[in-house]
Structure formats: structure tokens, C-alpha cells
Amino acid sequence: MQVYFFYFMKSHEKISPTAWSVAYGRTFSDVPFSREIFNELDILRQKESAKIPGGKKKRVVAVQFEARYKLINRFLKQKGYKQILEIAAGLTPRGLEFCQDRSVNFVEFDLPAIIAQKRQIIKILEKKRIITPLPNLRFVSGNALISADLEKASGNLNLSKPVSIVTEGLLRYLTFKEKKLLARNIRAVLLKAGGVWLTPDTQTQDKRTQNMRKSTAGFSQLTGRDIEKNYFRNIAEAKSFFSNLGFKVESHQFSEIQNELVILKRLQFPKKQIDLNLKTRYLFVMEPDA
Numbered sequence: 001m002q003v004y005f006f007y008f009m010k011s012h013e014k015i016s017p018t019a020w021s022v023a024y025g026r027t028f029s030d031v032p033f034s035r036e037i038f039n040e041l042d043i044l045r046q047k048e049s050a051k052i053p054g055g056k057k058k059r060v061v062a063v064q065f066e067a068r069y070k071l072i073n074r075f076l077k078q079k080g081y082k083q084i085l086e087i088a089a090g091l092t093p094r095g096l097e098f099c100q101d102r103s104v105n106f107v108e109f110d111l112p113a114i115i116a117q118k119r120q121i122i123k124i125l126e127k128k129r130i131i132t133p134l135p136n137l138r139f140v141s142g143n144a145l146i147s148a149d150l151e152k153a154s155g156n157l158n159l160s161k162p163v164s165i166v167t168e169g170l171l172r173y174l175t176f177k178e179k180k181l182l183a184r185n186i187r188a189v190l191l192k193a194g195g196v197w198l199t200p201d202t203q204t205q206d207k208r209t210q211n212m213r214k215s216t217a218g219f220s221q222l223t224g225r226d227i228e229k230n231y232f233r234n235i236a237e238a239k240s241f242f243s244n245l246g247f248k249v250e251s252h253q254f255s256e257i258q259n260e261l262v263i264l265k266r267l268q269f270p271k272k273q274i275d276l277n278l279k280t281r282y283l284f285v286m287e288p289d290a
């Protein structure tokens with residue numbers, strides 16, 4: 001068990017800096033607290049001279065970041081659940097945003113180093129009075145592939161009431177074996193509490209362009225993960241993967257949120273590129289089969 005634990009921790013730690021890259025991409029959107037979080041990260045990062053994966057460039061993938069963030073929020077609000085567990089939360093502002101409503105309980109879960117960094121950033125934002133302390137926002141560190149870690153995180157919520165579980169930007173870094181472990185751990189929580197699992201991590205190999213592959217290669221190298229191999233072959237395969245693991249799958253194209261995306265006006269990418277980023281990507285909203 002110890003060896004297993006050590007392997008997972010070590011091999012996944014290299015994924016954590018990708019959270020910086022998403023945090024940077026979100027600064028082009030109007031997502032609340034995105035800039036504030038990134039500004040503090042930038043100061044900390046420069047002290048440690050750590051680089052943002054993918055660089056500080058206006059990458060078209062920022063369109064996806066804004067779309068998936070807002071689409072998830074739309075369904076979280078629609079489901080009306082007051083309990084949210086975000087796995088692999090990284091530097092997302094979602095906890096800050098949702099916890100402005102004190103009737104919401106939100107748990108952010110990620111590997112230890114990034115949780116420590118997030119706590120540090122939150123403390124600075126509190127000190128600067130950009131945010132007030134939020135007693136309904138909790139941070140738990142651990143590894144999502146270890147069921148006991150996820151149980152510990154979900155133990156911060158009332159499991160006699162439904163829970164929404166979010167994973168955004170994690171699955172492409174996991175092999176299919178690891179995705180299965182994660183799905184089983186999530187299903188176990190949802191079978192106790194009821195609720196849904198929301199994930200936009202449904203990239204498929206049949207929709208990859210040369211440029212996408214090129215940009216992903218750098219991330220594969222950085223994380224030590226063969227990302228292209230971790231993608232589903234097509235969307236039908238993605239759906240059956242989760243339904244074979246005991247989930248009812250509802251899918252929503254990213255373009256459903258297109259009208260709410262400010263990045264489209266701010267960064268003016270060509271229509272063809274925007275379509276590729278919004279019309280080939282889906283959010284899955286999943287409930288466990290009884």
C-alpha cells in the first residue's frame with residue numbers, strides 16, 4: 001500500500017504546474033478572481049523562477065478554459081446542490097465564487113503542493129482585503145486515485161445530501177486504468193450521497209489537429225504523461241467508457257455557452273479555430289446508475 005501511495009504521489013506531482021497554465025488562460029476571461037489569483041501566483045512563481053507551462057502567450061485554448069468553466073457553473077447552478085467537491089481544483093476561482101453564497105459548502109481537493117500554494121494565495125488575498133475569509137470553503141490534500149483520500153475529502157460534506165463533484169482538466173493526464181480508479185472512487189461517494197459528476201475532460205483523438213498535437217507534446221514532456229494516448233478515440237467511446245463504469249451520461253457541447261464567452265471578443269481568434277475549440281468538445285454530466 002505504501003509503495004502504491006508513493007508511486008501515485010510522485011508520478012502525479014509533475015502534473016501540478018499545468019494548473020498555472022489554466023490560471024493564466026483564465027485571466028483573459030471575466031471569470032471572477034481569475035486575475036487576482038494569477039497576479040499572486042505570478043509573484044510567488046517569479047520568486048521561485050518557475051515557468052508557466054505553454055508560456056505566457058495568448059493561446060486559443062483559453063477559449064476552452066472559459067467555456068468549460070462557465071458551462072460547469074451553469075449545471076452546478078441548475079442542479080441546485082449546495083455541496084460541491086472539486087477534485088484537482090488547482091487554482092480555480094470556483095470555490096471563491098460559489099462560497100460568496102454562505103449556504104454553499106465547497107471542498108477543494110488536489111495534491112499537497114498545489115493545495116499549499118492555493119492556501120498561500122488565499123491568505124494573501126484575504127490580507128489585501130480582496131476577499132473576506134470564507135468558512136464554507138475548505139481545502140483538502142491527497143490523491144484522487146486513492147479511495148481513502150477522496151473519502152477524507154468528502155467527509156467534509158454532509159453525505160446525507162447530494163453532492164456535485166467536478167473534475168476539470170485532470171483526465172487527459174490519466175491513463176485509462178487511472179481514469180477507471182478515479183471513476184470508481186467518485187461513484188462510491190455519489191452512491192452514498194447522491195448527486196452528479198461533471199467533467200469536460202472528454203477530448204477525442206478524431207478531432208485533433210496538427211497544431212493541437214504540437215502544443216500538447218510540450219505538456220506530455222513536462223508531465224511525463226502520454227497525453228494523446230490518454231484521449232478517447234471518439235465521443236461514442238468516451239460515453240461508453242463512463243456508462244460501462246456505471247454512469248448515466250448526459251453530454252453538452254461547449255458551444256452551448258458560446259454567447260457568454262468574453263474571450264471571443266477580447267482575443268479575436270479566427271472562427272475556424274473557435275469552432276474547433278467549442279464544437280468538438282463536450283461536458284459530461286453523469287449520475288451513477290442505481
Ligand SMILES: C[S@@+](CC[C@H](N)C(=O)[O-])C[C@H]1O[C@@H](n2cnc3c(N)ncnc32)[C@H](O)[C@@H]1O
Pocket residue numbers: 012015016017018019022023087088089090091092109110111114142143144145167168169170173
Ligand atoms: C490542468 S490542472 C487543472 C486545475 C483546475 N481544475 C483548473 O481547471 O484550473 C490539473 C490538476 O490536476 C491535479 N492532479 C493531478 N493528479 C492528481 C491526482 N492524482 N489527485 C488529485 N489531483 C491531481 C494537479 O495537481 C493540477 O492541479
